[in-house]
Amino acid sequence: MKTVGIVGANGYTGSELVRVLAFHPNVTLSFLYSRSNSGTKISDLYPDLGTVCEMVLTDTPEEVDILFLCLPHKESQNWLGQYSVKEETLVIDLGNDFRLEGNFGNRNFIYGLPEINKKNLLGVKSIANPGCFATAIQLALLPLAGKGLLKEVYTTGITGSTGAGQSLQATTHFTWRNDNISAYKTLAHQHVDEILLQLVELNNSEVNLHFVPWRGDFARGIFTSSTLKTELELSDIDQLYRNFYEDEPFVTVSSRAIDLKQVVNTNRCVIQIEKSGNVVVIHSAIDNLLKGASGQAVQNMNIAMGWEENLGLYLKPIAF
Amino acid sequence: MKTVGIVGANGYTGSELVRVLAFHPNVTLSFLYSRSNSGTKISDLYPDLGTVCEMVLTDTPEEVDILFLCLPHKESQNWLGQYSVKEETLVIDLGNDFRLEGNFGNRNFIYGLPEINKKNLLGVKSIANPGCFATAIQLALLPLAGKGLLKEVYTTGITGSTGAGQSLQATTHFTWRNDNISAYKTLAHQHVDEILLQLVELNNSEVNLHFVPWRGDFARGIFTSSTLKTELELSDIDQLYRNFYEDEPFVTVSSRAIDLKQVVNTNRCVIQIEKSGNVVVIHSAIDNLLKGASGQAVQNMNIAMGWEENLGLYLKPIAF
Amino acid sequence: MKTVGIVGANGYTGSELVRVLAFHPNVTLSFLYSRSNSGTKISDLYPDLGTVCEMVLTDTPEEVDILFLCLPHKESQNWLGQYSVKEETLVIDLGNDFRLEGNFGNRNFIYGLPEINKKNLLGVKSIANPGCFATAIQLALLPLAGKGLLKEVYTTGITGSTGAGQSLQATTHFTWRNDNISAYKTLAHQHVDEILLQLVELNNSEVNLHFVPWRGDFARGIFTSSTLKTELELSDIDQLYRNFYEDEPFVTVSSRAIDLKQVVNTNRCVIQIEKSGNVVVIHSAIDNLLKGASGQAVQNMNIAMGWEENLGLYLKPIAF
Amino acid sequence: MKTVGIVGANGYTGSELVRVLAFHPNVTLSFLYSRSNSGTKISDLYPDLGTVCEMVLTDTPEEVDILFLCLPHKESQNWLGQYSVKEETLVIDLGNDFRLEGNFGNRNFIYGLPEINKKNLLGVKSIANPGCFATAIQLALLPLAGKGLLKEVYTTGITGSTGAGQSLQATTHFTWRNDNISAYKTLAHQHVDEILLQLVELNNSEVNLHFVPWRGDFARGIFTSSTLKTELELSDIDQLYRNFYEDEPFVTVSSRAIDLKQVVNTNRCVIQIEKSGNVVVIHSAIDNLLKGASGQAVQNMNIAMGWEENLGLYLKPIAF
Known part of the structure; x- marks a missing residue:
């Protein structure tokens, strides 16, 4: 059994890690760090954890084999600067501090x-x-x-309210958000740089991503549709995707209509491709807290540790 | 007082017309036609109409000054073929029978x-x-x-469940639709032809509209974001829109973030424009049953009859 | 035209009053008072008011014919103490300062x-x-x-999130409240005293009301079910209710199943009665912001002023 | 590994059993029976099962160690009459055919x-x-x-739309149900007899349960509040409950406010007790498809087979 610490366990992604890791066969939780809620039981903050985890949040981290950082932007750097973490500890940062620039001290963060x-x-x-x-x-x-086929990509994506974190905001007030749709950070979302860093390298030429994010009236999940031009036939694109994801346990290329709830409360991503003329649309759906955060972090841990990739990730879908 | 008949009053748009016209100062409802629900009180189908309208649905239309057709596709033609409607009766068709081709018998339908x-x-x-x-x-x-500035337009739009009508379908089942998002009729929505017919004439050159419609987990409303390239400055675009809609009582160009619930249960459309580099995004929101159907039908009636354009359309927003 | 001032116009019930009164034929809005948002346009706080009301909130009240107080508990007394209001001004308080004890200075508040x-x-x-x-x-x-038939009454009621006001709270966070149900103030809701004050006087003997309020995952509306014992036949109870509400324009006794959305965005209350053995259940539904607050305030204004009771209250239901 | 068959696997509770059993360490699925969907892959009906279960529904049952019946009322009897099931097969019926009268042929169903x-x-x-x-x-x-303390009990409960099954009905249409609350089967729910059969035996004297069920605007879950009179002190009641459920892995008595989402997507039941004067209110919450159906069926299987009670039931809560 490897020991695990979670920094920022009081937040959404931190507590979601607790939900997943509590049942993981190869790890044991050593400490849950939270400055603001130190001394409180995690199950008092999240009563759904009542019979899952009875640990008390602490502001004193211990030495562990694996450390997850679930902190606001810039805070991961600060935390690692403040506390000394053993070189042999696996550190997985769920924030965006090391996604664009992985070098930090004597660590080199790999994009997970x-x-x-x-x-x-x-x-x-x-x-x-x-x-x-x-x-x-x-x-x-x-x-x-x-295949170097990206040039101009037009993407719209919609996210659940958990994407905005647990702080109380006008746009996370139930009265406002229920039955409502709105755009935010139009053409200016912070993830575009992160996306292009990877895509451009693969694509081997410039990619322009015009991304319009929307706020949805649900709590969990992300659904996106990306539109672009290509001369490739739909059947060829479909085959390309199936080949690409052939060995990936969490990505499904669907030949039928997909919808968000197919993946909610799982670590899966479902993808569907449609085409008309020379225009192709690719839809994708994930659970933002799992494949979009804590689930993927566990997947990365499994891979880094040399364990089966989906260990601890056999999650029952909510489905309804 | 002018007399009004509503054909297909048992459906969503038909009943919504009853809700609006019941309080309209210049008209009186003469008959509500429904073949399938003939003999039933409209308020038994829609109990919210309990104190608004106590009329009984009939399958025997009368002569009226104004006739609204709220029928499934192709049914308007059939109905007008079956019943003889006086030449001087104003006929407003809410279906799509006459949007692309307005000539029918001795009538010439104008796009409203x-x-x-x-x-x-x-x-x-x-x-x-x-x-x-x-x-x-x-x-x-x-x-x-x-201004002839349209060329390639990428639009995503999301619609409430009332857009799918009152028939029971897998995709309107609450268990499926709640908290769910999905795409449908990708690049193949029947409204694209209707849109292009108008836009191309104004634009004076070809327009390609790549439209991805989504199903939303709410009952009323449409929110759209359209992305396209233009060299025009944001301030110039903004001014262009404000000038264009200057005298329009139901269209508001907003300089602040818009959201769907700003217009739900009203006949309004709100529009917001954002720009980054040479890419502009235009967001718009309407209530699909009002400005998208029955409200606009009343607006058209007011205009055709020479009445004040927003007569009977001072509707209290739901807001929350 | 009578002049109207609204104190606390920046809140939910205050802004809802603006939505209703903006279209009322006998009044004109003179001022919208808000200490915290003074200087802001009401339509910047509530963009749905964009074409309805362009007034700027002020902290300087004027003399008006009718004054509505939409303030937190205890604040109405403070406000009336601070500002001198003419004796002939009609003051309608939407708070609970004068519901149990109507005497305040030289005013005697009647329960509306x-x-x-x-x-x-x-x-x-x-x-x-x-x-x-x-x-x-x-x-x-x-x-x-x-009829003196109340003795032990067991009531459960569920309320929308607007009932909790616009302040950001853990229980109004969308992530928490969406798809959630919870109880609060069990057997201890502040409205019980107010209810009993009226019921006991009518009932002419003691009434025990055991009230369990629930928070619902919707924004507008209240649905209640009250269970009690009586030997009266269902048909007699039904007749009793129909007689009692015969001349009431906003109360409907329904012989069919009722649901909340029959009344949302209207000033109506619908009631249904069911019975089994000697146990009767009475269901009722209202829009908490209208018949439960601002709509009823306008109804009271109409009555006090000697106007038609439903003037300005012909509101289109949301229905869907 | 024991072999399992699921009859009615195409329905909500049947497919939910697949979700749970697919990851159960002691069983393997042998067949999924469905007359209406025979020949279809279960993951085509429920795409969330895409990477969980690829079995094809069949109308030909096999011999198995454990058989789950997930059929409409009366259908379990018919099915067992039509097919011969080995005496040593464990049969768990999720319908209500054997809850009130357990004797059927040479089987005697125990209330699980x-x-x-x-x-x-x-x-x-x-x-x-x-x-x-x-x-x-x-x-x-x-x-x-x-303790024989029940006499007159007043209960209100609210259920998600999955409680109504997958058939399309007016009351499961999204447009109707979204943001809506309604009562149904007032004082006449079919579960009352089942409840009283157990409670009266324990209580050793008559119990009257006045139950008002409501339909909620969410998909999963049940929340109930039961009000009754007792002279017992709150602390004594609380202790009574804690003692009673001391060894129960799925029931939690909470001293803090409970809410529905604490248990959604788990097999747990949370209970909270509140008291005022001589009136006590007990709140409870479960996931209707898990502790209320398929999860409890697996719990019963585990117990009957002599396995650990929560085997295969370590389910990650949805929480948000």
């Missing part, structure tokens, strides 16, 4: 999207876990990028 | 989008009321089309 | 539930508007109280 | 509420799985019944 970097992740000690929209959009575009 | 056709609507006797997505998308693009 | 107090409201200058749950529950029980 | 019948379930071959409301309400009342 298993569907492109799996081989590079085995045995590493520092992983930058991708963003939620970044995961959903990259998985929708990777196979085309792999 | 007041924001482009208001002058042509005064005094006419036949109006083809626009589709819901068609209204939201055209209002978002008209000012650019008016 | 028109279905029991209509005769006493004509011409008065001070009205205490009932609470939202208090309205829904009293309307469900009044006819039985009028 | 583990919290009262655990000792009687070990080794049995026929189990009648309780109803969803029946589970939530009994768990809320059992400890009081055990």
Whole structure:
């Protein structure tokens, strides 16, 4: 059994990690760190954890084999600067501090999207876990990028309220958000740079991603549709995707209509491709807290540790 | 007081017309036609009408001054073929039978989008009321089309469940639709032809509209985002839109973020424009049953009859 | 035209009053008072008001014919203490400051539930508007109280998130409230005293009301079910209710199943009665912001001023 | 590994069993029976099962060790009459055919509420799985019944749309149900007899249960509040409940406010007790498809087979 610490366990992605890791056969939770809620039982913050985890949040981290950082932007760097973490500890950062620039001190964070970097992740000690929209959009575009077919991409994506975190905001107030749809950070979402960094390298030429994010009136999940031009036949694109994801346990290319709830409460991504004339649309759906955050972090841990990739990730879908 | 008949009053748009017209100062409801529900009180089908309208649905139409057709596709032609309607009766068709081809017998249906056709609507006797997505998308693009600036347009739109009508379907089952998002009719929505017919004429050159419709987990409303390239400055685009809609009582160009619930249960359309580099995004929102159907039908009636355009359309927003 | 001022116009009930009064034929809005948002346009806080009301919130009240107070508990007393209001001004308080004890200075607030107090409201200058749950529950029980038939009453009620006001709270966070149900203030809701004050007087003997309020995952509305024992036949109870509400324009006794959305965005209350053995259940539904607050306040204004009771209250239901 | 067959696998509770059993360490699925969908892959009906189960529905059952019946009322009897099931096969019926009368042919169905019948379930071959409301309400009342303290009980419960099954109905149409609340089967729900059969035996004297079920605007879950009179102190009641459920892995007595989402997508039941004067209210919450159906069926299987009670039931809560 490897020991695990979670920093920022009081937040959405931190507590979701607790939900997943509590039943993981190869790890045991050593500490849950939270500055603001130190001394509180995690199950008092999240009563759904009542019979799952009775640990008390602490502000005193211990030495562990695996450390997850679930902190606001910039805070991961601060935390690693403040506390000394053993070199041999696997650090997985769920924030965006090391996604664009992986070098930090004597650590070199590898971008943890298993569907492109799996081989590079085995045995590493520092992983930058991708963003939620970044995961959903990259998985929708990777196979085309792999063939250099991306140029101008028009993407709309919708996210659940958990994507905005647990802080109380006007746009997360139930009265406002229920039955409502709105756009935010139009053409200016922070994940675009992260996406392009990966796609451009694969695509081997410039990619323009015009991304319009929407806020949805649901709590969990991301659904995206990306539109672009290509002369490739639909059947060829379909085959390209099926080949690309052939060995990926969490990505399904569907020949039928997909919908968000097919993946909610799982670590899966489902993808559907449609075409008319020379225009192709790729839809993708993930659970933003799992494949878009904590589930993928566990997947990355499994890979880095040399364990079966979906260990602890056999999650019952909510389905309804 | 002018007399009004509603054909297909048992459906969503038909009953919504009853809700609006019941309080309209210039008209009185003469008959509500429904073949399938003949003999039933409209308030038994829609109990919210309990104190608003106690009429009984009939399968025997009468002569009226104004006739609204709220029927499934192709059924308007059949109905007008079966029953003889006086030449001087104003017929407003909410279906799509006459949107692309307005000539039918001795009638010539004018496309009833007041924001482009208001002058042509005064005094006419036949109006083809626009589709819901068609209204939201055209209002978002008209000012650019008016300057010939449209070429490649990428639009995503999301619609509430009322857009699918009252029939029971797998995709309108609550268990499936709650918290769910899905795409449908990707690049193949029937409103695209209707939209392009108007836009191309204004634009004076070819327009390609790549439209991805989504199903939303709410009952009322449409939200759309259209992305396209233009060298025009944001301030110039903004001014262009404000000038274009200056005299339109139901269209608001907003300089602040818009959201769907700003317009739900009203006949309004709100529009917001954002730009980054040479890419502009235009967001628009309407209530699909009002500005997207029955409200706009009343607006068209007001214009055709020479009445104040927003008579009977001072509707309290739901807001929350 | 009578002049109107709204104090606390920046809140939910205050802004809802603006939505209703903006289209009322006999009044004109003179000022919208808000200490915290003074200087802001009401339509910047509530963009749905974009074409309805362009007034700027002020912290300087003027003399008006009619004054609505939409303030947190205890604040109405403070406000009336701070500002001098003319004796002949009609003051309608939507808070709970004067519901249990109507005497304040030289004013004597009458409890404004028109279905029991209509005769006493004509011409008065001070009205205490009932609470939202208090309205829904009293309307469900009044006819039985009028016959002295109440003794032990077991009521469960569910309320939308607007009932909790616009402040950001853990229980109004979308992520928490979506798809969720919870109880609060079990057997201890502040409206019970207000309800009993009226019911006991009518009932002419002690009444015990055991009330369990629930939070619902919707924004608008209240649905209640009250269970009690009686030997009266269902048909007699039904007749009793129909007689009691015969002349009430906003209360409907339904012989068919009722549901919340029959009344959302209207000033109506619908009631249904069911019986098995010697146990009767009375269901009632209202819109908490309208019949439960701002709509009823306008109804009270109409009665006090001697106007038609439903003036300005012909509101289109949302229905869907 | 024991072999399992699921009859009615195409329905909500049947497919939910597939979701749970697919990851159960001691069983393997042998066949999924469905007359109407024979020949279809279960993952085509429920795409969330895409990577979980690729079995094809069949109309030809095989011999298995454990058989689950997930059929409409009366259909379990018919099915067992039509097909011969080995005597040594464990049959768990999720319908209500054998809850009130357990004798059928040479089988004697034991009522499978583990919290009262655990000792009687070990080794049995026929189990009648309780109803969803029946589970939530009994768990809320059992400890009081055990002391003979029940007399008049007033219960309101709210259920998600999955409780109504997958058939398309007016009351499961999204447009109708979204944001809506309604009562149904007032004082006449079919689970009352089932509940009283157990409670009266424990209580050793008559119990009257006045139950008002409501339809909620969410898909999964049941929340109930039961009100009754007792002279017992709150602390004594609380202790009584804690003692009663001390060894029950799936029932939690909470001293803090409970809410529905604490248990959604788990097999747990949470209970909270509140008191004022001589009136006590007991709240309970379960997931209707898990502790209210398929999860409890697996729990019963585990007990009957002599396995650990929560094997295969370590389910990640949805939480948000």
